[in-house]
Amino acid sequence: MKKGKKIGIYGGTFDPIHIGHLIMAEQARQAAGLEEVRFVPAPTPPHKQGVSASAEDRFAMVERAVEDHPSFRVSRVEMDRSGPSYTADTVRLLCREEPDTRFFLIVGADMVLDLPRWVRIEEILASVEVIGLMRPGVKLDMGRIPDHIKDRVTWVREGVSMNLSSTWIRERVAAGGSVRYLVPEPVRQYMEEHRLYETR
Secondary structure: OOOOOEEEEEEEOOOOOOHHHHHHHHHHHHHHOOOEEEEEEOOOOOOOOOOOOOHHHHHHHHHHHHOOOOOEEEOOOOOOOOOOOOHHHHHHHHHHHOOOOEEEEEEEHHHHOOHHHOOOHHHHHHHOEEEEEOOOOOOOOHHHOOHHHHOOEEEEOOOOOOOOOHHHHHHHHHOOOOOEOOEOHHHHHHHHHOOOOOOO
16 A cells, blocks of 8 residues: 555536535544545536536635635636546546555445446545545445445544535525525625626
């Protein structure tokens, strides 16, 4: 096992990034002893349709969300690559550029169940480990997770339960509601300045 720097990879659409994303990243950082968490906004997620804000707007919001955390960074590794954003391609590039780094994928517990369906999952698991964040009150059927995937997952079992989603935030903004304290203040200001998610 590599003994280099431990870095978490936290990918997503972040449309927009909200406090739940940041709490999840911080819990993973502390539980696994990560020296850095890299947020990786996806420009064209292969599994998601109808992304609302542009890739550059979403990237700018993530930048503003993490700027005051000494261990959080935002990466353009997927933004600057053409075509769909597959995690396998991102992992391959990062491991090639930083061969001595020990990378961890940060995902929610429900997403761990989907890992067997990820594109080139065997290649991913050969290169990185996975941090799965449980949520209070959520019970998963661990029998559905293949052993070779279980062996690569570090579980964070004590987490904050938060019923908050980017979809809900977009809908609230479109309806004229306040999202103050649900997204970092610099993100809220950016959304307001650029009139993101408002109904025109």
